[in-house]
Amino acid sequence: MTENNPTTPGSTTTDPASAVGKIVKSEAEWRAQLTPFEYKVLREAGTERAFTGEYTDTTSQGVYRCRACGTELFRSDQKFSSHCGWPSFFAPLAEDRVRYIEDDSHFMKRVEVRCAACDSHLGHVFEGEGYDTPTDLRYCINSVSLTLEPKTS
Incomplete structure (x- = not known):
């Protein structure tokens, strides 16, 4: 697997986890911490069904x-x-928070997005789909991979 920069797919980058700190746990520790469904998505790169996730249509600030x-x-x-069935973002909070991996599974060429700190699967990033966003990127992220910390006044 090759790490990629989403603004220039296919280019190699340095490991972003060095900026946020690496969290390493055994698979047994992850299984104890996460529900079976969370484990399947976050640790085994599964996907939740479209339009079923908690944050798909959420507009709360945070x-x-x-x-x-x-x-x-x-x-x-x-x-x-984006009306795609999963929460969509046009950019991460900072580039050092995520890492990118070429994903040729399911007869598609995609770029997988993982948490730079714990290497959990988040979803995929797509480029050039015509959305009116500042980056022309769509980070298609599984709701189960996220928690929302609401903004306080």
């Missing part, structure tokens, strides 16, 4: 964190309605 480790990943002001 910060989205990795459900596995709590790392801040996205802000609500980076979220947009």
